[in-house]
Amino acid sequence: MSTILVTGHQNPDNDAIMSAVMFAQLKNQLNDGNTYVPCRLGPLPRETQLVLEKWGIEEPQLLEKIEPPAEGEEPVKLYLTDHNESGQSVPGREHAQLLGLVDHHRVGDFETAQPPFMVVLPWGSSCTVISYLFDAYGITPTDAQAACLLAAMMTDTVMLKSPTTTDVDRKFAERHGKQLGVDPVEYGKEIFKSRGSGDFTPEQMVRRDIKCFPVNGADLYIGQYETVDGAAALEQLAEIREAMEAYRQEKQAAGVVLLITDILEEGSQVLLCGDTQAAQEGLGITDEPEGVWMPGVLSRKKQVAAPILAVAQ
Known part of the structure; x- marks a missing residue:
């Protein structure tokens, strides 16, 4: 079978990284015979790094670009999360075989040769969409997965204050928080504070x-x-x-x-x-x-x- 890469957007934020990691884990749990490998298109945000380290999750590998396939070789197989427009994606994306995406943004210049797996929903976070997919497949996230999903949901919805926040975001935030024994908003505050107010040039x-x-x-x-x-x-x-x-x-x-x-x-x-x-x-x-x-x-x-x-x- 195939190795399939999963990646969020360039200059990745918490949701871009966590959605790639969580979607890859979900697909591996579904065990379709392929191996799904999460990737990142830039450095890890500090809050993401700390959550991954706390829960013992390996950081996604850096993907700098996709090369054209050599003669006789198959192209790189790719899923996108938290984006779909080429200007935000991995350089050389046109050389890959795009299998699908999980996103919560407008659809721009996304194009595939074959019908894709495509889940784009107008919710506050791509990790909310992935929480829904766990639900749809009948898989309960582990505590580590719930922590990662909730961390990304809290940063992308600004602790449920953003106008992009929906009742679906609130429902899954409450569910993940209950599983972890935390208040989602208080958990979100700790995630934001972990960035440090003076840590950025x-x-x-x-x-x-x-x-x-x-x-x-x-x-x-x-x-x-x-x-x-x-x-x-x-x-x-x-x-x-x-x-x-x-x-x-x-x-x-x-x-x-x-x-x-x-x-x-x-x-x-x-x-x-x-x-x-x-x-x-x-x-x-x-x-x-x-x-x-x-x-x-x-x-x-x-x-x-x-x-x-x-x-x-």
Whole structure:
């Protein structure tokens, strides 16, 4: 049988890593004769590393790119989690045989040669979707799996505060929390605190969780840095802006949007760099030197990317 790779998106966040690890584990438990190997497209977030270490789960292998198959060889077989657009995926994805995806985002330029396994649901986290798949297959997650799933659900829904949060997220969060003997929100707070408020350089704030979106024929990158102390992060505003411009030039992008999301204050300081006219129109803001505080804005997907892409269509 085959070895099949499972990977989340570039600049992986907690949900991207955990969804790849958990989906690979689920598929291996279903025992269809194949071996499913979780991969990552960048460094592990600190909170992810700590949870994996606590539960004795091996970190996913780094996948830098996919090469074309040599003559007579089969292409790499691949599942995607927490993304589907090529600009967010592994370089060389076009050389792989895409078997399917598990996601909670809009469907972009995903294409397969054969009918795929495709589960895309409008919930707050890809790990909520995978929790549902455990349920659908009649498999109870182990405590380690419940801890990983719940950790990703709490970070991706900002402890169930994000507008992307659904009753399904709450149901599975409650179930995993009950299994582990923890309050889901309190568990989420500990996960966020494990990041450390001063552990990130301005470059890391820009690069650690950033996604590419095609806007009016050019690339717009939207990043998000979530913290329990937004004021401390913004003390490095000048350096953050320098890092944003350096990243824009490196990627030859039209513009960069960065959210400094303060979890406790429940809002985001929005910084703009380069050509961000569509972002300004979509968000109803202007490019201010100190950024623009947007109360209640916690979700990049629903509250930032969606209105920007709607303006650009």
